Amino acid sequence: MTVIEQHDAPASTAERAPRGRRLRSLLGWAIVVALVLGGVFVATQVAVRMPDQRGSLDPESVSDSGAMALAQLLDDQGIEVSVFRSRAEARAALDEDTTLVMANPYTLTDDGITELIDPADRVVFLSSSTHLLTLLRLGDNAAANPSPVEADCTIPEFANVGTIRPDRMFAPGDGVEGCFGTEDASAVLVDEDDGTTRIVVEGARLFSNAYLADDGNAALGLALLGQTDRVVWYIPSFGDTDIEGEMPDSLGSLTPGWVTPAILLLMIAGLAAALWRGQRFGPLVAETLPVTVRASETMHGRARLTAKAGDAAHASEAIRDGSRRRLARRLGLAVNATAEEIADAASDRLRIPRGALHDLLAGPSPTDDPSLIDLARRLQELESAVDASTTVERRPE
Structure with a gap:
C-alpha cells in the first residue's frame, strides 16, 4: 500500500504542473481579449461622438461661447426648454404657447427658413446675417456702438432690463420697432404683425456663458425667451441642411469606415501583447559601492x-x-x-x-x-x- 502511494504522488504532481500552466495561459489570453474588446468599445464611442456639434449659443454647451447658463436660467423660472437639432422635429414641436429660438440659420435656404418659422407665433433670432434681415424685411446693419444703452422703447418686457453693451446695431425697417439704442441704430429689432412676433438680436456675446452675468444680459435673455411657457431651441448644423451641393472627394470620404477602428484595434492589440510578454522589473536591491569615498x-x-x-x-x-x-x-x-x-x-x-x-x-x-x-x-x-x-x-x- 505504501509503495503504491509513493508511485502515485509524482504522477499527480506531474499532472498538476501542466494544468497550472494552461490556466495561466488561458488567464493571459482572457486579459488580452478583455483589453481588445475595451479598445473596440472606446473606438466605437469616439467614432460615434465625433465630430462635436456643440458650438456657439448651444444650450447644451458648457464652453464660454455656449448658452447652457441661459437655458438653466429659463428652467429655474419654470420655462421648459426643448433642444432640437432637426428642423422637422422643431417645426412639429411648435404650438401657440411656444417661442422658437435659434442662431442665424446659415445652413438653411430661404424656403427652409420660411417653412420652419411659419407655424411659430414668436421667433427670436439670437444672431443674424444681412441676408436674414433682408429676407424677413426687418432692417439693415448700422454702425456699432459699444457704449451702454437702455431699452428706450414701448416693449413692456424690456422695461426692467437695464443697460447692455451690444456688439452689433441694426437700422430698423418700416414698421419694425428698435430697442436699446436710437431711432437709427438699435441692438434689438422687434417686428409685430398679425399676431406674430419676429425678434433679432446679436447675442453671440451677450447670452454666452462667459458674459451672461454682465450688465443686464441675463435680464434681456429672460425678457426675450421667457414670454411663453415653452421654448423650442433649434440648433442649425450642416447635418440638417437643405442646401444641395456636391462636396469634393477627400481622403476621409474615400477611406472605408472600418479602417480607423481596425488601426486602433491593431494598436491596442500590439500594446496589450507588449505588456503581456514584456519582462517586468523586480524590486530594487541595495548594493554597496565598489569604492569608499572619504x-x-x-x-x-x-x-x-x-x-x-x-x-x-x-x-x-x-x-x-x-x-x-x-x-x-x-x-x-x-x-x-x-x-x-x-x-x-x-x-x-x-x-x-x-x-x-x-x-x-x-x-x-x-x-x-x-x-x-x-x-x-x-x-x-x-x-x-x-x-x-x-x-x-x-x-x-
Whole structure:
C-alpha cells in the first residue's frame, strides 16, 4: 500500500504542473481579449461622438461661447426648454404657447427658413446675417456702438432690463420697432404683425456663458425667451441642411469606415501583447559601492560647487552650522541647542553682550564674498575665545 502511494504522488504532481500552466495561459489570453474588446468599445464611442456639434449659443454647451447658463436660467423660472437639432422635429414641436429660438440659420435656404418659422407665433433670432434681415424685411446693419444703452422703447418686457453693451446695431425697417439704442441704430429689432412676433438680436456675446452675468444680459435673455411657457431651441448644423451641393472627394470620404477602428484595434492589440510578454522589473536591491569615498573629498567637492555657484548665503549657513555645533560641545550644551542658547552661554562665558553674538550666530546671511570672509573670521575668533576660556577654567590652581 505504501509503495503504491509513493508511485502515485509524482504522477499527480506531474499532472498538476501542466494544468497550472494552461490556466495561466488561458488567464493571459482572457486579459488580452478583455483589453481588445475595451479598445473596440472606446473606438466605437469616439467614432460615434465625433465630430462635436456643440458650438456657439448651444444650450447644451458648457464652453464660454455656449448658452447652457441661459437655458438653466429659463428652467429655474419654470420655462421648459426643448433642444432640437432637426428642423422637422422643431417645426412639429411648435404650438401657440411656444417661442422658437435659434442662431442665424446659415445652413438653411430661404424656403427652409420660411417653412420652419411659419407655424411659430414668436421667433427670436439670437444672431443674424444681412441676408436674414433682408429676407424677413426687418432692417439693415448700422454702425456699432459699444457704449451702454437702455431699452428706450414701448416693449413692456424690456422695461426692467437695464443697460447692455451690444456688439452689433441694426437700422430698423418700416414698421419694425428698435430697442436699446436710437431711432437709427438699435441692438434689438422687434417686428409685430398679425399676431406674430419676429425678434433679432446679436447675442453671440451677450447670452454666452462667459458674459451672461454682465450688465443686464441675463435680464434681456429672460425678457426675450421667457414670454411663453415653452421654448423650442433649434440648433442649425450642416447635418440638417437643405442646401444641395456636391462636396469634393477627400481622403476621409474615400477611406472605408472600418479602417480607423481596425488601426486602433491593431494598436491596442500590439500594446496589450507588449505588456503581456514584456519582462517586468523586480524590486530594487541595495548594493554597496565598489569604492569608499572619504569625508574630506565630499567636503571639498561640495565646497567647490558652492564656490562655483557663488552662493554666499548657503556657504554662510554651513559655516554657522559647524560653528554652532562646535561651540555647543565646548560650552557643555546639547548638540541640537538653538543659536540663542549658544549665544547666551558664550556671552556668559566671555562676559560680552548677547546681542552681538545673536547676530553673529543667526543673523542675516551675507550677500557677497567679502561679507562671507568677514563672517568666517569672526566665527573663528569666537571659537578661539571660547577655547581659551575653557582652557583657563580647566587649569589647576
